[in-house]
Amino acid sequence: MAPNLPQQLATLLDATDPAARDGAWSGFLDQYSGLLIHTCRRFGGGYDAAMDRYAYVLEGLKQEEFSRLRRFNANGRGKFSTWLVVVSRRLCHDYHRSRYGRDEENVESGSESQTRDVRRRLADLIAEEIRPGTIPDSGAGPEQELRTADLRQALETALATLGPEDRLLLKLRFEDDLPVRRIAPMIGFSTVFPVYRRLRSVLGALRTRLEESGFRQASP
Amino acid sequence: MIPASPTDDFHLSADQLTAYVDRALSVSERSSVAAHLADCRPCRQELAEVTQTLRERQDQKRRTVGIPTAVAAAAAILLFVYVPSPPQDQATSVLRTGDEAGEQTGVPELVALTPASGAALRADSVEFVWRAAPDGVVYRITLADESGEIVWTEEISDTTARVPPEVPLELGRSYFWFVDALLRGARSATTGVREFRVQE
Numbered sequence: 131m132a133p134n135l136p137q138q139l140a141t142l143l144d145a146t147d148p149a150a151r152d153g154a155w156s157g158f159l160d161q162y163s164g165l166l167i168h169t170c171r172r173f174g175g176g177y178d179a180a181m182d183r184y185a186y187v188l189e190g191l192k193q194e195e196f197s198r199l200r201r202f203n204a205n206g207r208g209k210f211s212t213w214l215v216v217v218s219r220r221l222c223h224d225y226h227r228s229r230y231g232r233d234e235e236n237v238e239s240g241s242e243s244q245t246r247d248v249r250r251r252l253a254d255l256i257a258e259e260i261r262p263g264t265i266p267d268s269g270a271g272p273e274q275e276l277r278t279a280d281l282r283q284a285l286e287t288a289l290a291t292l293g294p295e296d297r298l299l300l301k302l303r304f305e306d307d308l309p310v311r312r313i314a315p316m317i318g319f320s321t322v323f324p325v326y327r328r329l330r331s332v333l334g335a336l337r338t339r340l341e342e343s344g345f346r347q348a349s350p
Numbered sequence: 351m352i353p354a355s356p357t358d359d360f361h362l363s364a365d366q367l368t369a370y371v372d373r374a375l376s377v378s379e380r381s382s383v384a385a386h387l388a389d390c391r392p393c394r395q396e397l398a399e400v401t402q403t404l405r406e407r408q409d410q411k412r413r414t415v416g417i418p419t420a421v422a423a424a425a426a427i428l429l430f431v432y433v434p435s436p437p438q439d440q441a442t443s444v445l446r447t448g449d450e451a452g453e454q455t456g457v458p459e460l461v462a463l464t465p466a467s468g469a470a471l472r473a474d475s476v477e478f479v480w481r482a483a484p485d486g487v488v489y490r491i492t493l494a495d496e497s498g499e500i501v502w503t504e505e506i507s508d509t510t511a512r513v514p515p516e517v518p519l520e521l522g523r524s525y526f527w528f529v530d531a532l533l534r535g536a537r538s539a540t541t542g543v544r545e546f547r548v549q550e
Contacts, residue, residue, distance in 0.1 A: 172403050208374045212368045294381050301387075316401045
């Protein structure tokens with residue numbers, strides 16, 4: 131057994147006879163049931179739905195002599211509590227699919243127009259950084275549409291030159307529309323200020339690249 | 351393994367997502383995971399949900415831990431009532447009773463009333479209001495922009511303030527504000543930092 135497993139988990143996985151295992155399972159739940167219930171409740175629905183999911187998660191964790199829990203690799207690359215939330219959420223997804231089918235993926239994969247809208251919005255946001263102005267509507271003439279397409283192509287090219295963490299930051303902010311206070315802990319900052327500074331810097335770099343490509347204002 | 355392309359039908363493993371959240375990856379591994387996240391919306395959604403779940407749970411635990419602290423503080427205040435003391439200490443104790451965070455940090459906290467944190471406001475309707483601290487205090491209000499730069503600060507004795515017209519608030523931007531109360535006896539209290547956004 132890895133030496134740095136949490137005590138309750140180590141006790142549970144080391145228990146050999148059924149009585150010891152039951153006792154260890156109780157100890158494990160004393161420690162982690164709050165986190166598990168919170169994870170199940172955050173998944174949505176009312177109290178009953180959350181409790182159904184909780185029961186499913188517990189069954190999933192107990193299955194085959196705690197085979198899921200045995201997969202936790204206590205190699206210092208993450209906390210058990212974080213890992214338990216990730217695994218529990220995946221079990222919640224399994225439960226949701228078993229009851230309602232794979233509707234979530236269908237929604238996501240069939241949303242090309244939504245993706246286009248988001249890219250358009252991001253393009254508009256970057257353009258606004260150059261000079262605030264009116265974004266041309268789709269009723270513009272063919273020449274303007276062509277220039278708009280050129281602007282978006284230039285933006286795509288500029289985005290492709292960014293590092294992965296900067297692209298992730300832009301996706302979280304402008305595509306997923308998450309507030310900065312939620313993004314900060316996701317990318318490892320404890321306050322919002324460095325995120326704003328990073329955003330400003332990345333948008334500035336994009337603006338420079340667009341200007342180098344000959345785009346100096348929002349209206350192409 | 352991280353998939354070579356986001357079009358592959360793979361997502362981050364539980365171990366990868368855990369290590370990313372807990373910042374336990376090497377620079378190159380972190381970059382590789384970030385590249386996948388940038389192109390994979392389901393994994394980004396999972397990252398957002400896991401982070402938020404952990405954060406809320408931490409907040410819950412902090413509140414639970416805060417209860418004994420609050421009880422201890424209340425007991426201390428009750429004890430304090432029976433012990434004669436200078437007026438400036440009474441002022442501080444009144445402020446402390448209202449706020450859990452203040453009790454935990456030892457810094458008295460003012461109560462900010464409006465705007466609510468995260469509110470969206472018109473630029474010409476931004477008015478800051480906070481609850482009065484006991485007599486004899488001066489308040490200092492500070493407004494900072496998204497980069498953390500202070501755009502306006504002023505000392506006043508009232509419990510309301512408006513941004514002067516010469517300080518323009520930009521549409522679509524977020525701003526951060528807080529009020530410090532300068533109390534007698536070289537003590538201070540604060541509302542803590544609050545955010546609002548300017549909209550049309």
